[in-house]
Amino acid sequence: MEIAPLNNEVAESDEVGAAYWIKTEDKVRLRVGVWCDERAVNGTILLFTGRAEFIEKYGRIVPGFLEQGFAIFSIDWRGQGLSDRVASDAHLGHVHHFLDYQKDVVAMIEAARSLSLPKPWYLFGHSMGGNIGLRSLIDGVPVVASAFTAPMWSIAVPSFLEPVAKPLSRLAVMVGLGEMYTKAQKGHSYALHRSFESNSITNDRPMYEYFIRQATLFPEAHIGAPSMRWLYEGLTECDRxxxxRSPEVPCSAFAGKDDVTVGRKAIEDRMSSWRDGAFTIVGDAKHDLLYDRPNISQKVIQDVCAFFRQYS
Structure with missing residues (x-):
């Protein structure tokens, strides 16, 4: 695999990682990143990132996982990070079909095998990564356990738009407006578009300032709001x-009590019937639990690692 750039200044991590270019079966070039050393005695966590995220975004949480004995292997999904864009507008959050992300997963697993990453492997997904991850688990991705924070098993939309979000986004796709932005944010990074006081991601101001620094220092990795096609495809995949049925893979899921990005009921419903499943609602937390206040993020990391160690 060809070496790819990994911006340690943006990641703000004390750990030394590496990144590589890989190709999918449909010839999309993706970037994957790995942090692995002699401490990874418990195996490797396959980190499925959320919409508009990129590998460096997780730099600050990598030490917590390494200290607990886990390597981290992450990915820039198609259309975001430094991976190939799939829309004419490079700043648009877009995908042609949600199942295209599974082609990225296949390439990611092949890369993990090529790198001989320590086993067993675990799957950790955040937000959209939770949607992609659930599909991957159902399809038989080779992991022994899974965990999710704020998994996108439904998309939270304002109540007055709920009945029309899917038909309107479908109509937009049908009339050739699939690459239209869904929000006034358009191509701007969320952290540069919204103030800390109005953000829906975190209650922790230093973490939000970290996001702002990343957006300023590394604009080429950022994308803005999703497209109408992304919305239609996302809603359709959530319905599918x-x-x-939930897979026969142990799972621990977490959601912030104040999360307004994904639908909590869908998470509760699935986890209530997931065999070997556990669900935790985290009080006074928003969407990104790994980047909320330190007492919250550290506890989630500890709980995820303790859960995974049961299967190491």
Missing amino acids: LSNL
Whole structure:
């Protein structure tokens, strides 16, 4: 695999990682990143990032996982980070079909094998990564356990738009407006578009300032609001997944009590019937639990690692 750039200044991590370029079966070039050393005695966590995220965004949480004995292997999904864009507007959050992300997963697993990453492997997904991750678990991705924070098993939309979000986004796709932005944010990074006081990601101001620094120092890795096609595809995939049984893979899921980005009921419903499943609602927390206040983020990391160690 060809070496790819990894911006340690943006990651603000004391750990030394590496990044590589990989190719999917449909010839999309993706970037993957790995942090692994002799401490990874418990195996490797496959980190499925959220929408608009990129590998360096997780730099600050890597030490916590390494200290607990886990390597981290992450990815820039198609259309974001430094991976190939799939829309004419490079700043648009876009995908042609949600199942295209599974092609990225296949390439990611092949890369993990090529790198001989320590086993067993675990899957950790945040937000959109939780949606992609659930589909991957159902399809048989080779992991022994899984964990999710704020998994996107439904998309939270304002109540007055709920009945029309899917038909309107479908109509937009049908009439050739699939690459239209869904929000006034357009191509701007969320952290540069919204103030800390109005953000829906974190209650921790220093962490939000970290996001702002990343957006300023590394604009080429950022994307803005999702497209109408992304919205339609995302809503459709959530509906498809809701009709499928949970896989026979142990799972621990977390959601912030004040999360307004994903639908909590869908998480509660699935986890209530997931065999070997556990669900935790985290009080006084927003969408990104790994980047909320230190007492919250550290506790979630500790709980995830303790859960995974049961299967190491």
